Amino acid sequence: MHVLLVTSGSTGDVAPFTGLGVRLRQAGHAVTVATHERFAGLIRACGLGFRHLPLDPGDMHEACARRLSGRADGPLGTLTIARQGAAYTADLAHGILQAVRQGADVVVASGQAALPAKAVADGLGVPSTGALLQPVAPTGDFAPMALGRRSAGRTGNRLISRALWRAFHHQSASTVRWVRAELGLPPLSRTARRRLAANWPVWYGFSPHVVSRPADWPSQHRLAGYWWPEETSAWRPDARLADFLAAGPPPVFIGFGSMPSPRATGERLSAVCTEALRKAGVRGVVQAGWSGLGVESTDARDDGQDAIQDDVRDDILTVGEVSHQWLFPRTAAVVHHGGCGTTAAGLRAGVPAVPVPVFYDQPFWSARLRSLGVAPGVLPMADLTADRLAALITRAVREPARRTRAAALRTALAAEDGAAPILEAVEALAR
Incomplete structure (x- = not known):
């Protein structure tokens, strides 16, 4: 079986998938990681296949830093990232489509690449699952990341996180439409998109000792535990x-x-x-x-x-x-x-x-x-x-x-x- 791991972002967003990829390879599966060119050496050093995704995460991080002023902890930082990420996600979808078209039996998608990769996998008829590093599903247990460290109370947290969740999926609708048009498929209705999103299995790569699984999460959102980066034999302390x-x-x-x-x-x-x-x-x-x-x-x-x-x-x-x-x-x-x-x-x-x-x-x-x-x-x-x-x-x-x-x-x-x-x-x- 050929597993394609799709991830985007900084080193912290990519490195956990080297360890996960090595574990899948040790179980007898072919494993390829689709991510940015700056991580090609890291991926190959771990004995995994590499497929190129466009853009450089350093450019996005630098652009966000330039546009932020004063306190970035809270809605300002999240809004800045959302605006910067809209165009970023559209370009990312092009690269993900090319990567999946090269062949995969299962797609495992993370971070900002998750929803574009899901749209591509659905369109091509390839089974997929989410593998996320942050607890983004709506809950009242803790404040959504848009609020930084500030909690709005259990009811407020739930309402705000649900609104953000819907906005996040609404933003991805244009990517879904583009992918399906590119594949010659008819557009999906809003009801169909929501049904597909609700049934998508999502795993979270952190420990319940660090963040307990909220009781109000959907049943298909589950904690796996940390995916530790692979330590390559080439690294030695100078x-x-x-x-x-x-x-x-x-x-x-x-x-x-x-x-x-x-x-x-x-x-x-x-x-x-x-x-x-x-x-x-x-x-x-x-x-x-x-x-x-x-x-x-x-x-x-x-x-x-x-x-x-x-x-x-x-x-x-x-x-x-x-x-x-x-x-x-x-x-x-x-x-x-x-x-x-x-x-x-x-x-x-x-x-x-x-x-x-x-x-x-x-x-x-x-x-x-x-x-x-x-x-x-x-x-x-x-x-x-x-x-x-x-x-x-x-x-x-x-x-x-x-x-x-x-x-x-x-x-x-x-x-x-x-x-x-x-x-x-x-x-x-x-x-």
Whole structure:
């Protein structure tokens, strides 16, 4: 059986499907991942097939960051993403149609690619299932991502999330019409579209220990557990990183992944993070990421005299691409943007967190980390200062309850097998 995994977005949206793909391949299935060109090397390094999807997620993230000002936690951030994503989804649908036409027995679709991929699979008569990384189905249990961390109460949450759910599917109607026209099929009525959407099986790639399944979810929406990224044999820590870790106590990791800052340049953000690490009195590993962070461990300058070493000494190291699976267990705490992938990696490592969210699902996961007892607080990017960040880093590192709770969650997650339900579901669909 040939399984086509379709996903779009940043590294955190793509990497989980490398582990899921490897698990499906080990069960004897041919597996191909359709995603953006920037991830082709990652996919192939895991021994999986690759099919190209158009666009670069970095461009969309950067455009969102440019258009956001002030506080992006809440409806403003969601509205900005929705407007930016409409054209993005239309282009994505073209690439998905080409990818599925190359052959697939089952389509597994995620993220922003989910509904376009479903439309393509339905039109071509290929069975499909959703595989989502965020809890987007309507519920009263928690605030929808459009509200960030702010809850409207159980009734309000349910009403707002249902309205957003309907709007999301209404927005996809144009994609469904285009796909069916491209395939020479008649358009579907609104009732038919709703029926197909209601009957579509959807799996969620996070643990019930992190987000309990809401009782008011439709029966076909189920939790699978985390799909852990595959660790490729080609990755090794470079000597600088290994030597840095061996030279002192566990450092605090700071990285904002694929998230550019809507208010701070990379230089300003780097200065804030550097100052926060110093105020907290901890060593740090800073990952450049898409935010452009960078702190040199030694910085000599020529002012006409002897070269003088800058205040940045050997207590901070800047790194590029690095395995979170390898690095996070070796840290004292993780400061990150609250994306689904980095949040999962931190929980898997069993280390405290300091979330600094910007928009979309990040405020949700950040609030979840705080409610789980893993994070001492949430610091939105719009409110970021060195003093505030230093205070939360200090609490994360020095309050034993944070690490105790994080370790307990690590043990619970290690006992789960999130890929098993997907494997069973995919084989059932094929039959």
